[in-house]
Amino acid sequence: MVVSCLAVFTVLRQIEPLLLLEQLGASFFYAALQMVVKDRSVNASCPVNPNASQPTEESQQKFISDFYMIYYLILQVAPILPAVLLAKIGDRGWRKAPIVVPLFGYFQCSLTLLLVVLFNLPMEVMFGAAALFGLSGGFCAFWSGVMTLISLGSTADDRSKAMMRMELLYASTGLVANLASGHLFLMYSSRLGRGTFLLCVSTLFNLMCLIHSFVLLQVKQITNQESEENRQLISDASLRVPTEASGGINKVNVVLLFAAAMLYISGYDGSVDMLPTFVMKEPLNWNATQMGYGNAAGSVIVLTSFLAVIVFRRCCSDSMLILIGMLSFASGIFFMSFVTTTYMFFLARSLNMFALIPVPMIRSLLSQEVPASSYGITLTSLQVSLKVAGLAYIPAFTKIYQKTLSWFPGFIFTLSATLTVLAMIPISIVGCRSSRHEICGKWQNRHHHKQ
Incomplete structure (x- = not known):
């Protein structure tokens, strides 16, 4: 009995339970936000036709897309400096800081949306919640902190697999959460407002996550001597994969990886962020349950991407795996341009089955180009670069969508x-x-052995 309790306690002190709780809370919050925004768009105050008694579909689409544009821009800008500061604090030994601080932001976001629903507050209140979330470091700091812990606890050979394993856990939890979110959104909503129960559950999970990070989460501290010894062992033992930077930084590869990540995320996030708006209009016109299933499809893509890494990495390099993932996304999202029915939507998403391979693999390659002492700042710099790219692609995709809505919404x-x-x-x-x-x-190794 004592052994079992110790085993459970040991598991609870790992990063996995924290990720599970955070994903449950975040998934429920995002699902609720989507439907609350849709409900509020019915009362959009700027119809295209002033004489119309009800807002037109185009005005509702403009309301939804404008809200997400401002909301996502705040999420892109606000975390930049806090994330860098938290990364530096983490690299100085306070590894919990980039994880604990953003979790407070998650908690206040779900609590704020709950208050918006309960007291019928204006949706603009969520812009303030987004700003506070960003100032806490946001997902940028949180995920970089998680990836830093994984990088410090794994070898260069196993790092990409370890990162994808976390992505797998995150996606599996998201799949369950998204499948349930549409049904939970409609529970106990008649008097308190649609989504109240779902938001209460989300707030509870975020609070549990915050407490776990303070009380239970155990962080293994790795000294400079240990990291140097590990790097030397890896360098001597493995020649079939790139190893961590033993001296300087390969600046050309780092720049190329940053450029690829920024281009890919601009295309990926720019289009995926518009999907909720796209499926709310005719001819799809999804309800809460269908929205949950659509979000679950995104979680399935993480599962298939993880399996692809396990299978393909035996015969493919990391760079080839990234190309496979990019090709998968390009083909699926191009087909999405012509989607007019629900089954076509899921068919297009099925073509994206490897679309989430590139980003964690790029992180893995980056971590192999820098010394262990720079993991935190390098991975956070990548996240910050992606945030800066968002300042361009979020308004660009939103305005292009609004301009092409009448003649080609899938452009x-x-x-x-x-x-x-x-x-x-x-x-x-x-x-x-x-x-x-x-x-x-x-x-060079063969020449050295011959000598």
């Missing part, structure tokens, strides 16, 4: 596919450079 998805194809160019260059470096390394 933004075609644009996204084009950006993804462009992102494949720097990754191809990194792959060629890595292959050449690996061949040179093997030749």
Whole structure:
């Protein structure tokens, strides 16, 4: 009995229970936010036709897309400096800081949306909640903190698999949460307001997550001597994969990886962020349950991406895996341009089955190009770069969607596919450079053994 309790306590002190609670809370919050925004769009105050008694579909689409544009822009800008500050604090030994502080932001966001529903507050209140969430570091700091802990606790050979394993847990939890969210949104909503129960559950999970990070989460501290010894062992033992930077930083590869990540995320997030708005209009016109299933499809993509990494990495390099993922997303999102029915939507998403391979693999490659002492700031710099890119692609995709709504609503998805194809160019260059470096390394080793 004592042994079992100790085993349970040991598991609870790991990062996995924290990720499970955070994903449940975040998924329920996002599902509720989507439907609350849709409900409020019915009362949009700026109809295209002033003489109309009810807002037109175009005015509702403008209300929804404008809300998300401002909301996402705040989420892009606000975390930049706090995330960098938290990363530096983390690299100085306070590894919990980039995880604990953003979790407070998650809690206040779900609590604020609950108050908006209960007291019928204006949706603009959520802009303030988004700003507070960003100032706490947001997902940028939180996920970088999680990836830093994983990087410190794994070898270069197993790092991409370890990162994808966390993505798998995160996606599996999101799948369950999204499938349930549509049904929970409609529970006990007649008097208190639609989504009240779902938001209460979300707030509770976020509070539990915050308490877990303070009380239970155990962080293994790795000294500089340990990281140097680990790097030396990896360098001597493995030649078939890139290892961590033993001296300086390969600046060319780092720049190319940053460029590829920014292009890919611009195409990926720019289009995926518009999907909730796209499916709320005719001819799809989804309800809360269908929205939950649509969000669950995104979680399934993480599962299939993880399985692809397990299967393909035996015969493919990291660069090739990234290209496979980018090609998968480009084909699926291009097909999304012509979706007019629900079954076509899920068919297009099925083509995206490997679409979430690129970003964690790019993080893995980046961590192999820098010393262990710079993991936190490097991974956070990547996240910050993606946030800066969001300042361009979020308003661009929103305005392009609004301008093309009447003649080709799927044009933004075609644009996204084009950006993804462009992102494949720097990754191809990194792959060629890595292959050449690996061949040179093997030749030098053989020459050294002969001597």
